[in-house]
Amino acid sequence: MIIKRILIFCLACTFFTPLSSQVKVRVFSDTSPLSALLTVDEGEYLLDAGYGKSSRIRRGELVFISRAGNRLAVKIHNGKIFLCDSLYLSGSADNSRFSLREGENSAGWRRYDGDLKCIPDLGSLLLINICDADSYISGVVMAEGGPGRHPAYLKTQAVIARTYMYRHMNRHLSDGFNLCDNIHCQAFKGITTDPIVQEASISTRNEVIAGPDSALIIAAFHSNCGGETVCAGDVWLTPQPYLTRITDPHCLNSRNALWRKSITLTDWINYLIKSGCDKKNIVSGLLNFSQKTRLTDYKAGDFSMPLKQIRDHFGLRSTFFSVAVEGDSVILKGRGYGHGVGLCQEGAIEMALKGFSYRQIIGFYYPGVKILGINEAKPVEKPPL
Ligand SMILES: [Zn+2]
Ligand SMILES: [Zn+2]
Incomplete structure (x- = not known):
């Protein structure tokens, strides 16, 4: 009877256990730091260097981590340097927080909560923050949406960020973490203390956007x-x-509704000829081109090329633009910014x-x-x- 109850309890747990509320994020992933400096802001941390070596790191204390060959060299506050293969810092309380910066960048402190794992990786440090999903989402909203916005907009960004997070949870699994912190995944420059941004994440907790088939969009x-x-x-x-x-x-x-760019007529024509256009088409239609609604191609006569290709080549803000000649320049008048x-x-x-x-x-x-x-x-x- 007892075994049966335990079995039912375990099955219920398996069925109802929510998806992970923690996320492993590689931080400072765009710069691959050679060293890092950490200080504890709130609570206390336990530093585990493996092989039974551990230390308590109290508020205000510093930990300096750098590469030493294939290992890590670690210095805790005023202690002696020691070597280890990996490092795990775990917070002793729910509100444990730390600040982290690249060793070489004294202005670049970022705040994190949760734990930190550090291992050597291809000539740099792999820094992985294991953090609460709600505070990760508010950090992403802050980085992607910015402060001072209306709560309904911030909630929109929070639900989008959470949808992205769950859809891509396995993206870097073979690297030992879920997501990186740059735009390859989602920008995350640490946690935020902005209460309106935090509230946007908490009040939409667990909410995601799904299509009619209930798959994440x-x-x-x-x-x-x-x-x-x-x-x-x-x-x-x-x-x-x-x-x-x-x-x-x-x-x-x-x-960002409107933009304008001037390109010399010579550069524009040379670009079109290099792209396979003959001069007849340039004169007949391409120099007087407009889009009342969005088009996908820039075309005249039998010449056509994707607007996206022109956007990429000239670094334009969008593909939604018109072309006209003024003197010896081509004037592009565009609408919008982004894909x-x-x-x-x-x-x-x-x-x-x-x-x-x-x-x-x-x-x-x-x-x-x-x-x-x-x-x-x-x-x-x-x-x-
Ligand atoms: Zn990524
Ligand atoms: Zn719009």
Whole structure:
């Protein structure tokens, strides 16, 4: 009887246990530091260097970590340097926090909570922060959305960041962590103490965006769509029903709504000829080109090339531009900033200011989706690239 009850309890735990509320994030992943300096801000940490060597690190104490061949050299506050193969710092309380910087960058302190693992990796230090998902999400919202925004907009960014986090939990699994902290995954420059950003994460806890089949969506976003978003299939290889073209009246007066760029006529024509265009087409249509609604190609006569290719070559803000000649220059007048797929951040900011809820904002930019608790969503089957 007792065994049966234990078995039922275990099965119930397996079924109802929520997905991990912790995430392992590689920090300082874009700079591959050779050394790092850590100081404890709150609580106390236990430093475990393996082979039974451990130390307590109290508030205000410093730990200096650097590469020493294939090992780590560690100095705790004023103690002696010792060598080890790996290091694990675990917080002794829920509110344990530390600050970390690259050894060489005295201005670059970032704050983290949770634990820190450090191992040598290909000539640098691999620093992995094992942290609470809520504080990770608020850190991402701070890095991607910025401070001082309306709560409904911050909640929108929080649900997007959480959807991305769960969809890509396996992305770096073979490297020993879940996500990196730069834009390859999501920007995360440490935790934030901004209460409105923290609240955006906590009040949407566990919420993710799913398609009609309950699978987590690709929650693409960009700065400004210029009044019309782009179908995913026009930019990437795979179309998605929720990443479709929508008309956006909300972002038209925002900071990145319009842009202008001047290129010399000679440079423009040389670029087109190098791209396979003959002069007849240049004169007939390409120098007087406009887009009332978004087009995918720049074409005249029998010449055509993807607008995306021109955007990449000249570093343009978007593919949504017109072409006209003024004197010996080509003037590009453009709309929007970014790839244009999915949520338009400046439109979402305006919608929040107009009184729309985060659910309405998400429903507007990703038509046909639903917001679910992560345990109601379809598990991610294989690591997306
Ligand atoms: Zn990454
Ligand atoms: Zn827009």
